[in-house]
Amino acid sequence: DGGITQSPKYLFRKEGQNVTLSCEQNLNHDAMYWYRQDPGQGLRLIYYSQIVNDFQKGDIAEGYSVSREKKESFPLTVTSAQKNPTAFYLCASSISNRAYGYTFGSGTRLTVV
Amino acid sequence: GQNIDQPTEMTATEGAIVQINCTYQTSGFNGLFWYQQHAGEAPTFLSYNVLDGLEEKGRFSSFLSRSKGYSYLLLKELQMKDSASYLCAVDNFGNEKLTFGTGTRLTIIP
Numbered sequence: 001d002g003g004i005t006q007s008p009k010y011l012f013r014k015e016g017q018n019v020t021l022s023c024e025q026n027l028n029h030d031a032m033y034w035y036r037q038d039p040g041q042g043l044r045l046i047y048y049s050q051i052v053n054d055f056q057k058g059d060i061a062e063g064y065s066v067s068r069e070k071k072e073s074f075p076l077t078v079t080s081a082q083k084n085p086t087a088f089y090l091c092a093s094s095i096s097n098r099a100y101g102y103t104f105g106s107g108t109r110l111t112v113v
Numbered sequence: 114g115q116n117i118d119q120p121t122e123m124t125a126t127e128g129a130i131v132q133i134n135c136t137y138q139t140s141g142f143n144g145l146f147w148y149q150q151h152a153g154e155a156p157t158f159l160s161y162n163v164l165d166g167l168e169e170k171g172r173f174s175s176f177l178s179r180s181k182g183y184s185y186l187l188l189k190e191l192q193m194k195d196s197a198s199y200l201c202a203v204d205n206f207g208n209e210k211l212t213f214g215t216g217t218r219l220t221i222i223p
Contacts, residue, residue, distance in 0.1 A: 041216075042200070042213055043156075048210050050209055100158075100161075101148075101204075102146075104156050
């Protein structure tokens, strides 16, 4: 079955540490996206990528980094520069013209301890 | 720029009908999506409207008026499991991503 997989489901980070969230899709989608969602809030775009080896900043990119070395993979690193990283992180993918919208992963809940 | 407005919260009674509105101001409109998101879970696709009119899919229907920049999601025969957030998202020509509203949290009461 095709889909998009995020791991881990829950992640705990100590202050000052970098952590990387995994996102893998086997849908052959060109575009991939990372969103952050805080309790009771909407989705805020962190980074997105339309093709391999290229990505663009979203609305809240500070303190985050990404890579897109393979079409299937779009990992997100939450760096120590992100001062308030505790949130629910969602990865999504789509075909290039978004005609069928996004397919979302199941999310990673990151907590700073 | 783009602006998408949805009510923050709504409450409805089991078995009843509820309408969730979404208004948008944007250029190059290309379509509007509705997603359902249960707490702590990923959003799931409900509907997609490109042309004016009503799209019906079981208990859920979605309406679009491009000239008015307006859409609504209609939920009939409400069930407790319909308690969730409902996200409106707009697609625009030349924009490489969807723009999401802040979502409407719907609570169904017995």
